[in-house]
Amino acid sequence: MQKKIIFPVLLSFLLLCSCSNSPTVQNTDSTVVKKEKQNNTNIDKEKSENSNTEIEENSTKNTDKPANNPGINDNATVNNPTVTTTYKAANQGVPVIMYHSIAYEEGNPARLPVENFKAQMQYLKDNNYTTLTLDELYKYYTEDYPIPEKSVVLTFDDGYDDNYTSAYPILKQFGFKATIFLISDFIDKMPGYLNSTQVKELNANGMSIECHTVDHPHLDQLTVDQQKLELENSKQAIEKLLNKQVKYIAYPYGGYNQDTLSLVSQLGYSLAFTTDGRWSEKSDGLVTLDRVYISGFAPLEKFITRITDPNYDNTD
Numbered sequence: 001m002q003k004k005i006i007f008p009v010l011l012s013f014l015l016l017c018s019c020s021n022s023p024t025v026q027n028t029d030s031t032v033v034k035k036e037k038q039n040n041t042n043i044d045k046e047k048s049e050n051s052n053t054e055i056e057e058n059s060t061k062n063t064d065k066p067a068n069n070p071g072i073n074d075n076a077t078v079n080n081p082t083v084t085t086t087y088k089a090a091n092q093g094v095p096v097i098m099y100h101s102i103a104y105e106e107g108n109p110a111r112l113p114v115e116n117f118k119a120q121m122q123y124l125k126d127n128n129y130t131t132l133t134l135d136e137l138y139k140y141y142t143e144d145y146p147i148p149e150k151s152v153v154l155t156f157d158d159g160y161d162d163n164y165t166s167a168y169p170i171l172k173q174f175g176f177k178a179t180i181f182l183i184s185d186f187i188d189k190m191p192g193y194l195n196s197t198q199v200k201e202l203n204a205n206g207m208s209i210e211c212h213t214v215d216h217p218h219l220d221q222l223t224v225d226q227q228k229l230e231l232e233n234s235k236q237a238i239e240k241l242l243n244k245q246v247k248y249i250a251y252p253y254g255g256y257n258q259d260t261l262s263l264v265s266q267l268g269y270s271l272a273f274t275t276d277g278r279w280s281e282k283s284d285g286l287v288t289l290d291r292v293y294i295s296g297f298a299p300l301e302k303f304i305t306r307i308t309d310p311n312y313d314n315t316d
């Protein structure tokens with residue numbers, strides 16, 4: 001049933017992409033998020049079959065790590081008058097949540113209504129979660145940098161302008177950090193997406209701006225040279241705009257092949273993310289990390305399950 005819907009959606013995406021000034025841009029970005037969800041579901045099935053055993057095994061280890069003694073595993077905790085922070089053992093999974101648009105759209109589960117987003121952030125706040133930057137996640141994977149047991153990473157793909165107008169005020173209210181993966185050619189050109197003024201403000205206020213290619217292709221369908229242009233030009237464009245180093249990327253539609261993996265390493269990316277629906281683990285490979293998808297239609301209970309249980313049912 002779903003396959004019958006996908007083909008016209010894909011076709012309309014391709015047609016719309018050939019005309020970047022199309023007045024029907026709303027359809028374009030809807031298609032982007034719908035396709036990424038579809039891809040997520042397909043890959044989920046494959047991943048869930050071969051990764052559960054390892055996750056269960058890891059989840060039984062629970063060594064804590066003190067904040068003032070990075071790199072050393074023992075069973076200490078750190079106490080302060082209000083909160084006791086328990087630190088995560090090395091080589092555990094971390095829920096890296098993948099958001100897109102924070103705006104209600106009828107029938108589109110890849111767009112999350114702002115009330116749902118706020119309820120999810122409120123849950124994180126009420127339950128003493130820490131939102132990690134990708135720099136912190138990278139150091140956790142590579143240097144045993146201590147991170148709280150209750151850590152999540154918040155990521156937003158595509159750079160919708162509602163990330164600025166709707167998500168950012170809520171993130172600021174709670175003091176949370178997040179990462180936005182931008183499509184570099186959409187900046188200042190595509191209605192409905194972030195402009196450079198917004199991007200600069202976000203970057204200056206705790207939101208890390210990273211890469212989501214030049215124009216959102218299926219990388220695994222491109223030649224090596226085409227892929228290089230997508231991965232290199234987008235990185236350089238964001239670096240020039242923000243005068244910072246771009247080190248992280250999310251693959252559009254979660255698509256990549258061996259050429260992609262070679263290129264991201266050559267070009268200096270430290271971490272890269274797919275759309276596969278699981279917690280992100282070092283054993284995924286640092287340039288093929290999973291992320292957690294939350295449907296816009298999901299009740300808060302599903303969000304809670306997905307950030308507390310690494311073996312959650314990821315079939316929807």
Ligand SMILES: [Zn+2]
Binds near residue numbers: 216251
């Ligand atoms: Zn995308």
